Amino acid sequence: MITKNIGFYNCVISERGLFHLNSYGTDEHISRIVTEYSKMLFRIAFTVLHNGADAEDAVQDVFIRLIDRQPVFRDSEHEKAWLIRVTVNTSRNIRKKNARSESEREIGVQIARSDAESLLSAVLELPEKYSTVLHLYYYEDLPIRDIASILRLPAATVGTRLARGRAVLKEKLKGDGYFD
């Protein structure tokens, strides 16, 4: 195995002639992605799954997929967008596959209801298609066109979901000081 440094990349050439231009899977790479993205991806996964353990599983799945697939990113924004999209999709798949028992689901609901008046619980009670868009917009500060690109939706659809989600929240949180 030969490794050569070429610009930002390691060119790894194996005995089989298999080579990659990247630094995936090195200790430095693993530490960087986990430190930089764990919390952000966890919050996004939680917005879809409403469950901390499932959200952690989703985030770890995403990191494993990143190391396995080794996509080449133009820059850090491209990397971030890829991670967000894969997190949303992975979380949606976990939600579908899990077929949770009602009792387990109830725990998640109770967590949300314990602070029934909070913005957090109100967002989590929204249909997922609204809560994801709201989260990416209000927490991650992503513009509508970037959210549209990440979620592979028309920008107009993102705008509509944002407006509808906001309207529902406003109705739920009337007079609680969350809106200007």
Next chain:
Amino acid sequence: MGILIRSQYRNEFDGLSPRRDFEEDTIRLLRVHQAERNSMKNKKLITVLVSVILAVVLLAGTVYAAVKLLTPSQVAENIGDPQLAAAFESDDAFIINDTKQAGDYNVTLMGIVSGKNISGMDSIDTDYSYVCVAIERIDGTPLDVLDGIPINITPLVSGYQPWCVNLFSLSNGAHGHVNDGIYYMLYGFETLEMFADHEVALYAYSGRIAPGSDIFSFDEESGAIDYQSDYTGVRAKFDLPLDASKADPEAARQHLEASGFVLDENGRLILE
């Protein structure tokens, strides 16, 4: 409608965080996963080696006969990418099978396919081009996996210096394997179609891995690329059939600028 206050939203969601040990646990998990991947790669290598040894034993004492090449789709299937295999079967693929002599080797440009989401191994929202190449010894001696890639292959784009725009600035990785003594390579590139208003060709060369000015010449006036007249290594050039209607000079400019190059108003690279 009132405006949802972003700072309020953030304050509430800041409270959502994974377990305290989550990052540490995840780093450990990923390191173990990576170690397992490396171990699997070594096991696969051993399997391939056994296959090659068997092939050599079977061929010993017999005249090595030319073997029909795999198809690009079969090559993609063999590296475990059925999505790319299907793409090579689609109408978007160019199946070429053009063979040229390069030193002691025959190099065959088997095919090329470009587009979004055509490989299971890549980012799904980016256009890529995949080029399939076969390399075999002219005298029929089977290639051995341990020989490594016997010759180097790079795409070059007229109008851009070969030492700037080449395999390394365009590559998205490559996969190789040996089948019946023939080396098959699948190269992934940032889509080459964005350069379709230039002459884009695949060049075989030998010697050092970087396609430098000791191997290639570049005409600053016309942008034409050729082998250096005093270069004595292997030579083979394949023009790549790209859909000219998909040329995207702006995307090409953005790609080159994102790669750290500086371009003048005519799109030429400015080198210090």
